[in-house]
Amino acid sequence: MVGYGRQTPDSLENRREGVQHQARGTDDQLRFTVYDITTTPPTPVGTTAVLIDHHVRTGEFIIQLNPSSRGKGIGTEATRLTLDYAFHISNLRCVYLSVLTPNTGAIRAYEKAGFRKIGERRQSGYWLGQSADETLMDAIPAEFPGPSLVRQLVNPDS
Numbered sequence: 001m002v003g004y005g006r007q008t009p010d011s012l013e014n015r016r017e018g019v020q021h022q023a024r025g026t027d028d029q030l031r032f033t034v035y036d037i038t039t040t041p042p043t044p045v046g047t048t049a050v051l052i053d054h055h056v057r058t059g060e061f062i063i064q065l066n067p068s069s070r071g072k073g074i075g076t077e078a079t080r081l082t083l084d085y086a087f088h089i090s091n092l093r094c095v096y097l098s099v100l101t102p103n104t105g106a107i108r109a110y111e112k113a114g115f116r117k118i119g120e121r122r123q124s125g126y127w128l129g130q131s132a133d134e135t136l137m138d139a140i141p142a143e144f145p146g147p148s149l150v151r152q153l154v155n156p157d158s
Contacts, residue, residue, distance in 0.1 A: 028051060028052050028053075028054065029049050029050060029051050029052055029059075030048075030049060030050040030052065030059070030082065030085060030086060030090060031047060031048070031049045032047065032048045032049070032078070032081075032082060032085075033046075033047055034046040034047060034048060034063075034065060034069075034074060034075075034078040036069055036072075036074055045065060045066040045068075045069040045074060046063065046064050046065035046066055046069065046074075046075070046078070047063070047064050048061070048062065048063045048064075048078050048079065048082040049061070049062045049063075049082075050062075050082060050086050050090075050092070050095055052090070052092065056093070057091065057092050057093045057094075058092060058093055058094045058095065058096065059086060059090075059092050059094075059095050059096075060095070060096055060097060061079070061082065061083075061086075061095050061096065061097040061115075062097070063075060063078065063079060063082075065078075070105065071105065075106075075109050076109040076112045076113050077113075079109065079110060079113035079114075079115075080112075080113040080114060081149065081150065083095055083113060083114050083115075083139055083144060084144070084148050084149055084150045084151075085150045087139075087141040087144055087148075088141075088148040088150055088151050089150055089151070089154070092141075093140065093141070094138055094139070094140050095115075095138065095139050096118075096136070096137065096138040096139075097110065097115065097136075097137050097138075098121065098134040098135065098136050098137070099134065099135050099137065100125045100126075100127050100132050100133075100134055100135075101120065101127075101132055101133040101134060101135045102127040102128075102132055103127070107135055107137075110137055111137075113139075114139045114143070114144050114145060115137040115138065115139045116137060116138065116139070116143070117135055117136070117137055118136050118137060118138050119135075119136045120133050120134060120135055120136060121133065121134040121136060
């Protein structure tokens with residue numbers, strides 16, 4: 001792995017097991033497969049998740065997107081739909097994330113989807129072998145653009 005703070009190599013077997021463990025999910029997370037719907041048939045290109053803290057009704061957002069699918073708006077739309085579900089179906093009060101500050105493309109996508117910057121964690125990560133800050137972001141229902149597409153899909157008469 002290049003960047004993202006890995007200090008030691010990791011085997012492909014360990015990475016696969018980690019992904020399989022995440023894919024099994026739990027009651028404490030929302031998990032969605034991201035599809036590129038411009039292909040026939042639609043192609044899975046990543047996942048989104050919200051790791052939920054049920055005690056305070058908040059969650060941490062995570063996205064994994066195939067590098068060849070980045071820069072096409074797919075991640076922005078997947079993020080927006082995940083937030084929509086988190087707020088309008090799961091009734092979360094806040095969804096938050098941290099992203100390495102040099103990852104400006106991801107920050108722009110998160111902002112377009114409804115997140116806003118709330119601070120930074122200094123010197124807390126690595127980007128391409130160099131120390132880097134993390135940008136902290138969150139989204140709340142009151143600032144989330146509506147109407148809810150997820151609610152319309154679940155209940156078209158609402």
